Amino acid sequence: MLGAATRKEITALRDRYPHPRSAILPCLWAVQNEQGFLTVEGMTEVAEILHLVPSEVQAVSTFYSMYFQKPAGAHHVLICVNVSCALRGADDIVGHVERRLACPSGGTTADGAFTWESTVECLGACGGAPAMQVDHHFHENLTPDTVDALLDRLRSVPGAHAGAGATPSGPHPPTAETPPLATAEGPPAGAAPPTERAETPGPRTGTTANPRGPRSRPRRRPRPSPDDL
Amino acid sequence: MAEHRLLTKDFGTEGLQTLAVYERLGGYQGLREAFQRFTPETLVDEVKTSGLRGRGGAGFPTGMKWGFLPKDVFPRYLCCNADESEPGCFKDRKLIDENPHQLIEGLLIAAYALQVNIAFIYIRGEYFDQRLLLERCVEEARAAGHIGNDIHGSGFSCDVIVHGGAGAYICGEETALIDSLEGYRGQPRLKPPFPAIKGLYGKPTVVNNVETLSNLPHIVQRGGAWFKSIGTEKSAGTRLFCCSGHINRPGTYEMAMGTPIRELLEEECGGMWKDRSLKAFQPGGGSMQVLLPQHLDLALDMDAVQQAGSSLGAGAMVFMDETTCMVNVSMRLVDFYHHESCGKCAPCREGTYFESDLMHRLEAGACTSEELNTLADICDNMNGKCFCPLGDTATWFVMSAYKAFRDEFEAHCGAGSCPVRSGTAQLVTA
Numbered sequence: 322m323l324g325a326a327t328r329k330e331i332t333a334l335r336d337r338y339p340h341p342r343s344a345i346l347p348c349l350w351a352v353q354n355e356q357g358f359l360t361v362e363g364m365t366e367v368a369e370i371l372h373l374v375p376s377e378v379q380a381v382s383t384f385y386s387m388y389f390q391k392p393a394g395a396h397h398v399l400i401c402v403n404v405s406c407a408l409r410g411a412d413d414i415v416g417h418v419e420r421r422l423a424c425p426s427g428g429t430t431a432d433g434a435f436t437w438e439s440t441v442e443c444l445g446a447c448g449g450a451p452a453m454q455v456d457h458h459f460h461e462n463l464t465p466d467t468v469d470a471l472l473d474r475l476r477s478v479p480g481a482h483a484g485a486g487a488t489p490s491g492p493h494p495p496t497a498e499t500p501p502l503a504t505a506e507g508p509p510a511g512a513a514p515p516t517e518r519a520e521t522p523g524p525r526t527g528t529t530a531n532p533r534g535p536r537s538r539p540r541r542r543p544r545p546s547p548d549d550l
Numbered sequence: 551m552a553e554h555r556l557l558t559k560d561f562g563t564e565g566l567q568t569l570a571v572y573e574r575l576g577g578y579q580g581l582r583e584a585f586q587r588f589t590p591e592t593l594v595d596e597v598k599t600s601g602l603r604g605r606g607g608a609g610f611p612t613g614m615k616w617g618f619l620p621k622d623v624f625p626r627y628l629c630c631n632a633d634e635s636e637p638g639c640f641k642d643r644k645l646i647d648e649n650p651h652q653l654i655e656g657l658l659i660a661a662y663a664l665q666v667n668i669a670f671i672y673i674r675g676e677y678f679d680q681r682l683l684l685e686r687c688v689e690e691a692r693a694a695g696h697i698g699n700d701i702h703g704s705g706f707s708c709d710v711i712v713h714g715g716a717g718a719y720i721c722g723e724e725t726a727l728i729d730s731l732e733g734y735r736g737q738p739r740l741k742p743p744f745p746a747i748k749g750l751y752g753k754p755t756v757v758n759n760v761e762t763l764s765n766l767p768h769i770v771q772r773g774g775a776w777f778k779s780i781g782t783e784k785s786a787g788t789r790l791f792c793c794s795g796h797i798n799r800p801g802t803y804e805m806a807m808g809t810p811i812r813e814l815l816e817e818e819c820g821g822m823w824k825d826r827s828l829k830a831f832q833p834g835g836g837s838m839q840v841l842l843p844q845h846l847d848l849a850l851d852m853d854a855v856q857q858a859g860s861s862l863g864a865g866a867m868v869f870m871d872e873t874t875c876m877v878n879v880s881m882r883l884v885d886f887y888h889h890e891s892c893g894k895c896a897p898c899r900e901g902t903y904f905e906s907d908l909m910h911r912l913e914a915g916a917c918t919s920e921e922l923n924t925l926a927d928i929c930d931n932m933n934g935k936c937f938c939p940l941g942d943t944a945t946w947f948v949m950s951a952y953k954a955f956r957d958e959f960e961a962h963c964g965a966g967s968c969p970v971r972s973g974t975a976q977l978v979t980a
């Protein structure tokens with residue numbers, strides 16, 4: 322159940338637009354601000370207030386990459402690896418953060434302090450490359466040292482959960498009830514270990530009958546190991 | 551001829567983000583003058599006279615776009631496109647960060663010209679602080695009577711709504727933006743009907759870029775003819791160029807159109823870093839074709855760059871030095887389009903997937919040279935065959951790089967690792 326303030330905000334957002342449906346994106350932000358991610362219950366309530374069916378709201382939510390569909394860490398770190406940043410050393414920053422936080426891109430640290438990911442989505446900070454966003458705020462001209470200093474400082478700042486951005490609205494879910502996820506896509510800590518899965522597409526020797534190559538979708542792409550960078 | 555500052559002239563003034571300082575520097579005079587000196591029709595004509603072309607990428611003449619709205623169909627809507635996500639592009643963020651009221655004033659002038667009573671600013675989700683800033687400025691302007699009912703006694707009423715996106719590059723495409731604003735998954739719509747005829751909520755709608763709108767207060771105050779006198783015959787005014795990559799001073803520089811690219815690189819950007827030489831550059835952002843050092847003498851002019859086989863696009867310039875691996879750069883851009891493909895049409899949804907898969911293996915040196923033909927084939931199956939320009943542009947950089955740096959692509963085949971990074975490649979560029 323969403324809090325009264327959030328419900329009120331959602332109702333106000335609905336009335337701001339010529340058509341209530343237009344308010345979906347801002348309403349989902351309101352849910353994420355309160356709950357830390359998009360809970361099914363939260364989306365159902367949005368649907369109710371906007372006079373929509375819940376599946377419509379959920380279908381919209383999955384299109385947009387900034388909504389969390391599952392709990393995230395207290396701070397969200399997003400590192401750009403698009404061209405302008407890559408030219409100025411973004412891969413080094415990514416390698417450094419990966420080692421520092423000891424979890425792969427897309428994962429949450431064991432203590433629930435950080436969810437981090439590298440992204441090909443240019444953040445619009447190419448002039449200050451390499452750049453990242455932490456809890457929606459820009460940090461530019463990064464070096465491993467400035468990143469370290471920032472991560473240290475943030476670790477001691479509790480409260481703001483990643484969805485909340487500038488205005489922290491209370492402690493974030495990774496508590497006893499919603500344990501942080503250990504890996505990018507793996508099950509929560511404590512659950513059965515994931516079955517082995519090929520991370521890289523298998524070797525493709527020779528030509529296949531299909532001149533376009535095999536049509537199977539490989540799993541997640543391999544990230545270059547820090548030594549390669 | 552160095553920087554020509556029009557939109558950026560007040561940048562850096564302390565407190566420019568507040569209404570008081572903006573008004574002290576002459577802010578919102580353009581809006582008042584628009585009401586006093588122009589009717590909506592004559593204002594559209596003035597913008598036509600100015601020769602202003604859209605700064606969002608396509609460069610379509612703004613006045614002409616406005617002229618397409620059918621008469622007597624109301625309500626109409628206006629959307630400011632602040633979804634800037636083109637790789638290499640950060641001018642809209644700069645314009646909002648430094649001078650948000652200039653944008654709001656421009657938006658209101660456009661709303662008056664188009665007789666729009668609700669104007670939206672669609673800003674990308676990542677620009678979180680910028681959204682808060684705009685929301686605050688809109689409230690400030692509302693309190694001062696620049697937004698609301700019967701603005702300055704003109705009889706014209708307009709409300710402004712700042713709408714935050716949530717991370718989707720495709721929502722920068724105007725019809726996808728409209729879909730997203732209506733509360734749907736942001737997927738492009740079939741054109742025609744163009745938004746000018748049937749856009750937001752099925753009503754006539756104009757979508758304009760942040761920089762396009764920010765020009766309007768200046769055009770109103772100083773006249774369309776004056777604006778036309780800046781820049782070149784077909785590209786009037788100035789543009790903000792976002793310079794990034796291997797240069798000494800990355801940043802946004804406002805230049806009159808027609809200035810040679812070399813001047814931008816050497817004088818404003820301080821030349822290439824570490825005394826290295828330029829290998830290639832990309833004008834116009836991630837979507838556009840690669841250009842080579844011999845193109846540095848081209849003028850910053852939409853048509854001149856187009857003739858050289860690329861485009862000024864959204865005004866981003868990414869400079870790459872001699873150590874850059876073009877396969878790696880292509881891979882990242884292809885990854886970007888793969889990530890951002892909205893999935894509506896098969897050539898793009900599947901094509902970007904295969905492109906990205908192939909580029910990753912090529913970059914790792916695990917492709918055969920026959921597969922380069924497959925790459926060309928994939929691109930050929932996409933270019934011109936996708937539902938919206940995203941799919942087409944996903945092939946432009948990689949194909950132009952393949953043409954210009956063929957040796958480099960071939961050197962990767964079967965190399966087992968990136969030959970540029972390991973320094974084993976003997977590269978000759980075309």
Ligand SMILES: Cc1cc2nc3c(=O)[nH]c(=O)nc-3n(C[C@H](O)[C@H](O)[C@H](O)COP(=O)(O)O)c2cc1C
Pocket residue numbers: 603604605606607608609610612615631632633634635636719720721722723724725757758759760762763938939940
């Ligand atoms: C895939 C795609 C992405 C786009 N992204 C943007 C964008 O981020 N910002 C923008 O102003 N225009 C963008 N455009 C261009 C818009 O569709 C539209 O042409 C522009 O907003 C019109 O404004 P203008 O006439 O002021 O240039 C994009 C177009 C495409 C096809």
Ligand code: SF4
Pocket residue numbers: 720737738890891892893894895896898899936937938939940941942
């Ligand atoms: S070209 Fe790509 S982005 Fe455009 S409609 Fe097709 S799938 Fe969507």
Ligand code: FES
Pocket residue numbers: 401402403404405406407443444445446447450452637638639
């Ligand atoms: S390329 Fe990294 S912010 Fe633009």
